[in-house]
Amino acid sequence: MSAVEVRGLVKTFDGHVRRRGSGDQVRALDGVDLAAAAGEYLVLLGPSGCGKTTLLRTIAGLEQPTGGEVLIGDQVVNGLPPRVRQVAMVFQSYALYPHKTVLDNIVFPLKAEKTPKAEREKKARWSAGLLGIEPLLGRKPRQLSGGERQRVALARALVRDPAVFLLDEPLSNLDAKMRASARDELRRFQERIGTTTIYVTHDQAEAMGLGDRIAVLERGRVRQVGTPVEVYDDPADTFVATFIGSPPMNLVRNGGALVGFRPEHLLPAEIVSGERVTMPLRVDRMEYLSGDRHVYGTVTGIGAETRVIARLPATVTVPLEPGETHGFSVAEDRLRFFDAEAGTRTDPVRIGP
Ligand SMILES: Nc1ncnc2c1ncn2[C@@H]1O[C@H](COP(=O)(O)OP(=O)(O)O)[C@@H](O)[C@H]1O
Ligand SMILES: [Mg+2]
Known part of the structure; x- marks a missing residue:
């Protein structure tokens, strides 16, 4: 496991792709300073559009920052391609291959790295075992429930033995009841493997339940970082005060x-x-x-x-x-x-x- 840090991170996008002809810039990240300690479970919480996915993708190396630095385990990784960063990202959509079996989905990242077949299967069974999905290895994604798909996506992230997990709203496709149990499962799973995890959500209850610490984001900026008790009892501003808590402050x-x-x-x-x-x-x-x-x-x-x-x-x-x-x-x-x-x-x- 590794510590993760971002310093003065800025990311702008050309707005004209989405807002045709306007040519203005979207400042998705507006100077973000944030650090997750090795083994920490850090939750990024903020409303839709505040820059959560962009921040994760920039840490993973899927986006290049406009300014600032990304550090993984004390090393500046700006410019390094995603595969050497030892980071595994689980996307909101899970991004499973629909025509591949669960086993083939899980071993896919290892295949891409040319790991020998026997070792691939051994690792796949190990990660499937950790997530309790061994009986599902022969199925296709459409034969799985939302919760099972989420576990397959996690298992696929796990086989590469990442130093950092980046999870982008992994529970948002589940119904409320499933979400509560999947949340509990995720937390226990992380405690077992001890990997540094950055978990993104727009759901304040989920953030309060999962995080060692919560970083509250708004419009590309960190408003406050603290334990669940700190951000709840001692919000730094009215945004945090009203975003956290239901009903709000x-x-x-x-x-x-x-x-x-x-x-x-x-x-x-x-x-x-x-x-x-x-x-x-x-x-x-x-x-x-x-x-x-x-x-x-x-x-x-x-x-x-x-x-x-x-x-x-x-x-x-x-x-x-x-x-x-x-x-x-x-x-x-x-x-x-x-x-x-x-x-x-x-x-x-x-x-x-
Ligand atoms: N590829 C892109 N091109 C243009 N604008 C983008 C792109 N990706 C994200 N954005 C914009 O950046 C902002 C932050 O987006 P995002 O990181 O997806 O937010 P969140 O995950 O918190 O909902 C939004 O205004 C979004 O429209
Ligand atoms: Mg997002």
């Missing part, structure tokens, strides 16, 4: 500042003790989700009315009725402050470097 304007607090920290005033701020909240409607009461309300007291969401656990039985206004409080140590214009934090970020 509440943001209420107070003068030139935005005050942020998570839905689970906004509670009926009578059950919050200690230092706190209290606001009148008009209850608009309620939803019940996995035992929690989600209260959709409007903060009426301070300047412009603001929609907020409170998430009350089932243990909080305070009666609330739509249309009624009730005092809600947030403990002071749960408040986060942001510049209303720039969106950046104005109070110190508390955890992590």
Whole structure:
């Protein structure tokens, strides 16, 4: 396994291919600095179009950067072709050959490298064994479920014994239930083989569940890197605050500042003790989700009315009725402050470097 680092990475594309005649440039990566330690599971999280795939392809050597450096295991690999980088990428589409069997799909990268036949098959069986797909080796991709195809794509990536795994939204073709179990499987698989993994997703729940650390990207830039707890509790800006968490962090304007607090920290005033701020909240409607009461309300007291969401656990039985206004409080140590214009934090970020 190897550490991976990118320094000042910039990638621009000619826009006129897609937007005919306009000739403008798309800046897919706008100065990205990021490092994954050897053996780390780093998740890249961001909305569609923010540059996640471009970043992975640039690390893999499938794209040449416009500026900056890519390092794999302390070596600058700019200009080196993909096959010598010891990187295996699993694509969003899996890119399996439909007419080849599972076995032939898995050995394909070894064939391309002219590995002897006996060794090829041995490695294929080893990786198929690790992923529990040995019984499927004779099938064609169309005879497999989405989850099985994903495992074949992983097995194919694994046979080359890569120093780094790059996974581009590998679960996005699975239904919600399959996704949860495949996520768990992927994580256990990585723990067993210990290979450095960079995993791309636009799904914040997936990122929170999988990552040792999460790098949040927006428009070709890294907004924050931290453990799941750090980016959740201590978001560096309003983008991270609202992209992570479902429902997202509440943001209420107070003068030139935005005050942020998570839905689970906004509670009926009578059950919050200690230092706190209290606001009148008009209850608009309620939803019940996995035992929690989600209260959709409007903060009426301070300047412009603001929609907020409170998430009350089932243990909080305070009666609330739509249309009624009730005092809600947030403990002071749960408040986060942001510049209303720039969106950046104005109070110190508390955890992590
Ligand atoms: N080959 C290309 N030519 C032109 N523009 C591209 C190309 N590849 C990606 N882009 C643009 O770069 C931006 C980032 O794309 P991408 O890395 O695919 O984002 P993500 O994977 O986060 O959805 C988008 O605006 C996309 O349209
Ligand atoms: Mg993508």
